[in-house]
Amino acid sequence: MLAFRVRSWHLAVPLSALLSPISALAATASPETDAASDSAPEMVSVLGHAARRDGLVPTGSSAATKDDSKLIETPESVSVVTRAQMDQQNARTIVEALRYTSGVSTEAQNGFSTRYDLLSIRGFNANADQYLDGLKLFNGAYYANQQIDSFLLDRYDVLKGPPSVLYGQSDPGGAIVLGSKLPTTAPLHAASIEGGSYGYVRGTLDLGGPIDRGGHWLYRLAATGTNSGTQDRHTRVERYGVAPALSWVPDDRTTLTITGFYQHDPRGGDYDNAPIDGTVLPNENGPIPFAKFTGDDSFERFDRSQAAIGYQLSHALSPDWSVRSQARYAQVGVNYNEVYAGALADADSRIAPRYSAGSEEHYDTITIEEQLLGHVRTGPLRHRMLFGANWQNLRDSYNYYYGSASPIDLYGPYVGTAIPALAPSIDTSVATNQESIFAQDQISLGRLHLQIGGREDWSEIRTRSALYPGTDFDQGDRAFTWRAGILYAFPIGLSPYFNYSRSFQPSNALSAAGTPFKPTTGEQYEAGVKYQPLRVDAFLTAALFHIQEDNVLVSDPDNLNFSIQTGGIRSQGVELEAHADLTRRLNLVASYTYQDATFDKQSGALTGRRQTQVPRQFFSLWGHYDIHDGRLDGLGFGAGVRYQGNTITDNTVEYATAPYTLVDAQVQYQLARIVPSLKDALLQVTAHNLLDKSTITSCYSASFGCYFGTRRTVIARLSYRW
Secondary structure, eight states, X not given: OHHHHHHHOOOSSGGGGGGSTTSOOOOSOOOOXXXXXXXXXXXOOSSSOOOOOOOSOOOEESTTTSSOEEGGGOSSOEEEEEHHHHHHHTOOSHHHHTTTOTTEEOSTTTTTOOSSOOOEETTBOSSOEXXXXXXXXXXXXXXXXXXXXXXXXXXXXXXXXXXXXXXXXXOSSEEEEEEEOOOOSSOEEEEEEEEEGGGEEEEEEEEEEESSTTSOEEEEEEEEEEEXXXXXXXXXXXXXEEEEEEEEEEETTEEEEEEEEEEEEEEEOXXXXXXXBTTTBOOTTOSOOTTOOOSOTTTOEEEEEEEXXXXXXXXXXXXXXXXXXXXXXXXXXXXXXXXXXXXXXXXXXXXXXEEEEEEEEEEEEEEEEEEEEXXXXXXXXXXXXXXXXXXXXXXXXXXXXXXXXXXXXXXXXXXXXXXXXXXEEEEEXXXXXXXXXXXXXXXXXXXXXXXXXXXXXXXXXXXXXXXXXXXXXXXXXXXXXXXXXXXXXXXXXXXXXXXXXXXXXXXXXXXXXXXXXXXXXXXXXEEEEXXXXXXXXXXXXXXXXXXXXXXXXXXXXXXXXXXEEEEEEEEEEEEEEEEEEOSSSEEEEEEEEEEEEEEOTTSGGGTTOBOTTOOSEEXXXXXXXXXXXXXXXXXXXXXXXXXXXXXXXXXXXXXXXXXXXXXXXXXXXXXXXXXXXXXXXXXXXXXXXXXXOOOEEEXXXXXXXXXXXXXXXXXXXXXXXX
C-alpha cells in the first residue's frame, strides 16, 4: 500500500529535491559553541534521550524555535505541561492536561466527550492545530481526527500566536506540540492500574533503557488499555494503544530513532447534545435530565484505528554545525454512526426531533522535514541559525450519510427504535500537498536576544466528488509568512519581550459562483514579560496580545447555502501564568486569561459579535503538598479550582451559558512507609469536579443544541516502579 501511494504522489514545485535523504538525519540538540556564555542555550531533551524527569517548572522548549531554547530567552509565549504535572493530576486526556494552562480553552467545546481533542487557543478554532515531535498531526474532513493517548506522551508545549513560520499552514491562535516518549539512557520500568467512576478501568506499562552494555542501542515501550462507561449510562469508551521506539547511538555525533504508534478505539463514548430549552434556557418541564441520552443504543458507533511509523535522525557535522531529519507516515480510519436531537418542536416543550448521520473515512499522510543548524559569530553577535525544508501530503476519502430518526421525549424513559437506512450525502476524495522552505536566525548580543524567521509555502488541494459531477475543483496557493521578536534578559531573571508574527490557512471551499476562496491570514502583535527568580524554582509569564484574522468565511446573505470571504476576527487580551516548586514539599500552578474574540466591521450581520464556544475569561489554580517527616511521612495531597466564564450560544442570538467554578482534588501515599519492600509503589486518588457540579460547557448553536459538562469523576491509581 505504501509503495502504491508513493508512486501516486505529485509534486507541483521542484522543491522536493531538497527533501532527499541527503541529510538523512533528525532531532537532538546541536553542539554549543560558547558553553561558558551566560546566554548559551540550555539543553532540553525534547527529542533526545535523557533520563531526566522534569518537575512542574519548565525551563526550556523547542516549540517556538525547533531548536532547544531557554524559555527565559525566547521572545514568544510558550506554556509547558511536564510529565510530572500530568502524573500528579492524573491527566488522562489532552483536555485534562491543559486545564491549568493560560490561553487554552479546554472545556467549552468537548462537554463530557473524550473522542476528540477540541481546544481553542487565544479564541481561535475549536480544533487547535497539533504537532507530534514537530510534525503535523492531520485531521480528516469530518470525524477522522488523530488523537494520541496522553500516557504515550512525555509533555505538551503550547506555542501561542501564529506558528506558520515553523509549522506551515495553521490557525493564528497557536499550536500544541506533543512530545513522544523516547528511549532513555537509564533503565525505566513502570506499571500502573486504575479504576473509578462509571466502571472505569485502565492499565499502563512504560519500559525503557539501554539494550547493550555500551549504550549504543536504547529502547522505549509505552502501552495502555482503557475500558469505561460514560455518564450517559448507554455508551462506552474502549482504547488500546502502544508506542515502541528504538534508538541507535553509534557515537556521540549521531543518533537514529525509529518510532512506531498504534491505537485502536473500538468505542468512542458519546458526543451528544441537548436542546437549548431545558439547558441554557428554562423549560416548563424543568431542566433536561443531566444524563439524558438522545441517541440509540443499537445504532451508535465510533470505531477509530490509527497507525504510524517514523524516524528521527541527527548528525553533528562539526562542533558548530549539525543536520537532522525526521519523517512520519500515518494512516487513520473511522466508522461513525450517531443519532442526535434538534430543537424542541412541540407545544409542551418536551418532544425533540432527531436526525441520524454516518461516516466512513480513511486517510494516509506523510511528512518529511530536513534541517541544517549552525552556530556562527559575526563580530560580537552570536547566531543560532536554522534552515529547513518540509513536505507534507494527505490523501483523504470520505463518505457521509444522512437520515432521520423518531422523535424523543426528553423527560421520558429511554426507548430504542429502528433507525431508517441512511442516504448518501457526500462521497468525496481530497488530496492536499504542501511544500515549504524556511529559515530562522536567533541572534544574541550580550543579554539582548533577537529572533527573525521567514517561510515560503506552496499548497495544492484537489477535491473530487463522486455524487455531484461538475463540483470538482483544484486550488493552489502560495504564501510567505514571517516573524520577528526581541527580548532583553536582565540579570535579575526578568525578560521583557515583543514579537510580531503572521500565519496563513488555505480554505478548501467554493463560493456560490464556483470560485475557490483565498487563504485566511493572521497577524499578531504581542508584548510580555517573563520572570525566573534566582533563588526560587519558579517561572512566571505575562503577555498582552492582539491578533487579526482576515478572509474569514461568513454566510452569503444572497445564498445561505454558501459563504463569502469578507469576514474578519479580532482577538485581544491578557494572559498570566505561574509554575513554582516553592519548596521540596510545595508546588503551585496558576493561570488567568482574558480574551475578547469578536467579528470585525467587515463581517456583515456578525460585526461586533463574540465567537461561539469561546469564554471571555477563565482562570485556574493548583497546589500540591508532600509530607516528608513525622507520622504522615509519605502522604501528599493537592487541590485545584477552575473557573470558566460564559459562552454565547449562537452568533445571531444573545443567549449565553452560565459561568461556573469547579474543584479538583488529589491525595497520594507512598506505600513503602507501610511495607518497606514496596519501595516505589504509589497509591493515588484523584477527583475531578469534586463537588459534582452540573454544567453546560457551551452550545454549538441555538438550533443545534448544547453540551453537558463532566460530572464528578473519582479515579484510584496504583503505580509501581522497579
